[in-house]
Amino acid sequence: MTFDAVVVGAGVAGCTLARLLAEKGQSLLLLEKRRHIAGQAYDEKDEHGVLVHRYGPHLFHTASRRIVEFLSRFTRWHPYEHRVLGSIDGCLVPLPFNFDSLEALFSPKEALHLEEKLAGAFGEGARISIWELLQTEDERLRELGGYIYEKVFYHYTAKQWGREPEELSPDVLSRVPVVAGRDGRYFTDPFQAMPDEGYTALFNKMICHPGISLERETSWKERLSFSQGQIFLDGKRYPGDVWFTAPLDELFDFCCGELPYRSLSFDFSHLPVDRFQPACTVNYPNKEEFTRITEFKHCTGQEVPGTTIAYEYPRPCSLAKGDIPYYPVPGEESARIYEKYSRLAESYKSLFPVGRLAEYKYYNMSQAMEAAFSAAEKY
Ligand code: UDP
Numbered sequence: 424m425t426f427d428a429v430v431v432g433a434g435v436a437g438c439t440l441a442r443l444l445a446e447k448g449q450s451l452l453l454l455e456k457r458r459h460i461a462g463q464a465y466d467e468k469d470e471h472g473v474l475v476h477r478y479g480p481h482l483f484h485t486a487s488r489r490i491v492e493f494l495s496r497f498t499r500w501h502p503y504e505h506r507v508l509g510s511i512d513g514c515l516v517p518l519p520f521n522f523d524s525l526e527a528l529f530s531p532k533e534a535l536h537l538e539e540k541l542a543g544a545f546g547e548g549a550r551i552s553i554w555e556l557l558q559t560e561d562e563r564l565r566e567l568g569g570y571i572y573e574k575v576f577y578h579y580t581a582k583q584w585g586r587e588p589e590e591l592s593p594d595v596l597s598r599v600p601v602v603a604g605r606d607g608r609y610f611t612d613p614f615q616a617m618p619d620e621g622y623t624a625l626f627n628k629m630i631c632h633p634g635i636s637l638e639r640e641t642s643w644k645e646r647l648s649f650s651q652g653q654i655f656l657d658g659k660r661y662p663g664d665v666w667f668t669a670p671l672d673e674l675f676d677f678c679c680g681e682l683p684y685r686s687l688s689f690d691f692s693h694l695p696v697d698r699f700q701p702a703c704t705v706n707y708p709n710k711e712e713f714t715r716i717t718e719f720k721h722c723t724g725q726e727v728p729g730t731t732i733a734y735e736y737p738r739p740c741s742l743a744k745g746d747i748p749y750y751p752v753p754g755e756e757s758a759r760i761y762e763k764y765s766r767l768a769e770s771y772k773s774l775f776p777v778g779r780l781a782e783y784k785y786y787n788m789s790q791a792m793e794a795a796f797s798a799a800e801k802y
Contacts, residue, residue: 425663426452426636429656431643432668434462435788436778438626439493439795440666445634447799453635456642456669460630463749464622464788471693473719473731474621478749479687480704480717481622484612485789489796491614497628500616501724505609507715509706511574518706519550519609520571521602540564541603548604550611552597571601579708583737584685584752592753595785612789617722643669652770665771666798668778671764673742679763682783683756684748686740689733699732712736751783775802 430441433455441453459465463478482505485491508515509524516524522541525534544559545551553576556568576596580588588596599609608615618625630637647665648655654665667674672682690713703721707713713734720730740746751757761783768776777798779786786794 426450426656428452428664428666429454429643429647429661430666430668431647432456432462432778432780433460433626433630433637433639434668434778435464435626435791436781436795437462437666437668438629439792440668440777440799441635442629442632443795443799444666444802445632448634450634451636452646453630453637454641454643454646455637455639458640459623460637460639461623461626463747464626466621466623469691469693469731471729471731472727473693473729474723474725475691475719475731475733476622476717477689478747479689479733479735480715480719480722481788482610482615482703482722483617483788484610484615485792486612486614487789487793490789490792493792493796494618494625498618498620498625501619502615503617503722503724504615505704505722506607506702507609507704507706508700508702509575509708511708515701515705517607518575519600519602519607520575521607522605523607537563537567538603541567541601545603548602548606550600550602550606552593552600554593554597556601568601575599575706575708577708578710579706579714582712583714584750585737585739586752586754590754592755595753598785617724619724621723643667643674649674649771649774652772654771654773662773664773664775664802666775666777667768668776668781670742670748670780671761671768671776671783675764675767677743679767680760681742682760682764683752683754684740684742684746685750685752686738686746687749688736688738690736691731691733693729693731695729697728697730699730748780751779751785753785757783 427449429452430437431454433453441451464481466476469475507518509518514527516527522538654661699718704715704717706715713736715735718732740748778791
């Protein structure tokens with residue numbers, strides 16, 4: 424069988440691309456190294472029947488109508504707005520840090536004073552980055568910034584990334600703002616919901632198309648090779664396109680150096696209680712080795728006896744040792760290395776890197792899908 428194109432990786436970007444291209448009439452070979460599809464969004468029922476996200480909490484949110492319309496062809500939705508609490512000095516306070524967090528940690532008088540200052544300086548309801556707060560002119564607000572930086576960001580970031588916050592692109596910490604108001608939602612996108620039967624079911628439906636042939640447990644290395652601007656499939660020169668969603672440094676055998684990634688490990692435990700904690704995710708920014716605990720029933724809305732939680736531990740990542748890359752590490756050094764790989768990729772006319780790993784961008788699910796949409800459109 425000849426394929427018009429090969430898509431490497433059946434994760435969020437790969438499945439989306441495969442479907443979009445199949446609907447344009449192409450026949451595609453979709454290669455997936457793991458036993459399952461859906462990438463890090465993979466979910467399944469554990470042995471107690473609780474739907475869990477095996478690679479950590481995935482909360483869907485988007486501002487894109489076309490993405491909602493596209494996905495709604497493959498799933499119904501369970502409405503859910505993500506809420507996170509942070510364990511700070513023994514209190515569980517809302518994150519992003521907002522007026523309610525202030526009131527939980529400061530005296531009523533001091534909290535009110537700081538709320539007035541925040542709203543005065545940035546505008547009622549503003550979502551500002553911790554960096555902005557640290558640089559503000561008002562001394563008391565700068566002190567507050569220092570406090571939030573220490574209690575919420577510094578140690579969490581050091582654990583999560585194994586680096587000082589300054590070594591990362593400022594955008595990383597800016598993902599979680601400080602709010603000059605009471606909107607404690609983690610995301611503000613107009614559409615926030617969970618696929619009602621889970622992500623795996625959604626992506627299964629998405630790639631169920633006569634134009635798509637999925638091969639699981641098949642690394643691209645077993646089928647494809649790349650040499651001097653030419654692509655080979657099963658040893659023969661391949662004239663079709665390759666949409667590549669795996670790490671680009673691995674594709675080029677790390678010839679320009681290894682791109683840094685971070686990995687995670689999870690400790691799942693099932694408890695004979697209805698609920699373990701008051702929110703889907705509780706962050707532990709300080710002493711603990713883990714960064715957060717997720718209780719899946721909060722976001723999936725599943726009604727089932729007992730509950731399953733996952734402790735999340737950041738880990739170093741070596742692709743050579745077979746670790747799973749979860750996060751690119753945005754920063755100047757990694758951007759320089761990535762640029763070299765990107766130029767190498769451009770020397771292959773029919774090779775298209777797409778998605779969080781191949782583009783080395785800290786995409787959320789909706790952004791990875793947008794990347795797939797624009798890639799398919801440009802094509
Ligand atoms: N962050 C933090 N403390 C928190 C939550 C987030 O320092 O309580 C920082 C940390 O560097 C983290 C980044 O903000 O990696 C982005 O957080 P987000 O919750 O978006 O991470 P993800 O869910 O993608 O792992």
